Amino acid sequence: MILQIYLIYMKKIVPLILLAFLCIYYGCKKDQVLDCNQYSNDFTVDSTKISRKVIIIGIDGFRSDAMQQSICPFMYNLSLNNNVYYTPNHIVEGDTYSGPNWSSLLTGVHYDKHSVTDNSFVGSDYTQYPPFFNYIEKISSNINTASIVNWTPINEFTLPNSVDYAPQESINDSIVFEEVKELLINSNPLSPDILFIHFDELDATGHTYGFSPFIEEYKSTLNRIDSYVNGIFNIIENKRLDGEDWICFIVSDHGGVGTSHGDANNPKVNKTIFYAQHPTVEFKANYTSNQTDLAATILNFLGISNPEFDCKTDGISIIE
Ligand SMILES: [Zn+2]
DSSP: OHHHHHHHIIIIIHHHHHHHHHHHHHHHHHHHHHHHHTTTTOOEEOTTTTTOEEEEEEETTOOGGGOOTTTOHHHHHHHHSTTEEEEEEEEOOSSOSHHHHHHHHHHSSOHHHHOOOSTTOTTOOTTTSOOHHHHHHHHOTTSOEEEEESSTHIIIIISTTTOSBOOOSOOOHHHHHHHHHHHHHHOOSOOOSEEEEEEOHHHHHHHHHOSSTTOHHHHHHHHHHHHHHHHHHHHHHHHHHTTOOEEEEEEOSOOOBTTBOOOTTOHHHHEEEEEEEOSSOOBOSSOOOBTTHHHHHHHHHTTEEOHHHHHHOOOOOOBO
């Protein structure tokens, strides 16, 4: 008899209690989003900062311990500079696919909110959690935004309604570099104020030969990407001499071990590099960034404040 009552309890009551908790949890989450949305038009803009410029260089599959002088001398030296933010311990999403991580970098929320859980992008909620570009475009459509990517799902799924120029045809890393030069030097087809770039061949090399600073192919691919980054920084330095006020980021989605990045518990996978540089801005010291901090940092740098974003984001600005 007691056993029977116990079984009825287990079969009927426990699922009901669980269901009640789930309803409360998801109900609250939905209410939170609606609460945030009431602020969608409350923007404050710092007129001394809104004309600043931003470049984000994304390098897919950058394992932190490959940041070495002999492999990528330009970026290695950048990381040693004073007055920059650099960490090899940047925390990636608990879900270590590329899709969730690039989505968190671009939206400023963790994957439980933007709901991208793999590279299919099925179920994504960019309507409630839009990329940071949307907040910028909402303030001024005169700000030119562009995204040049090797891995096209970013422009197909994450940014198609967010960025002025986001071509979707598949291009390799050397063409990414050429197109970035066309934009920055020749303003073709526009002169970008906010530019996102994505190099994918380090990840592809990792999947084929192994993600490791001891694998020749991984090292030589990173060395080649380092020369693209060097070229891009030289262009930005010239623009600074012309009086333009640029901040530069180097970011990645995950590390890797063996030929995969599926082991979310392995620090060679769940940590990667994160770098920010500006001639005068001071960055937080002794802070370990995560994927949701990029968006907040960019809006802060541009002097854009919006309680809807503040209400939704999981990140903080790394600017002091
Ligand atoms: Zn990958």
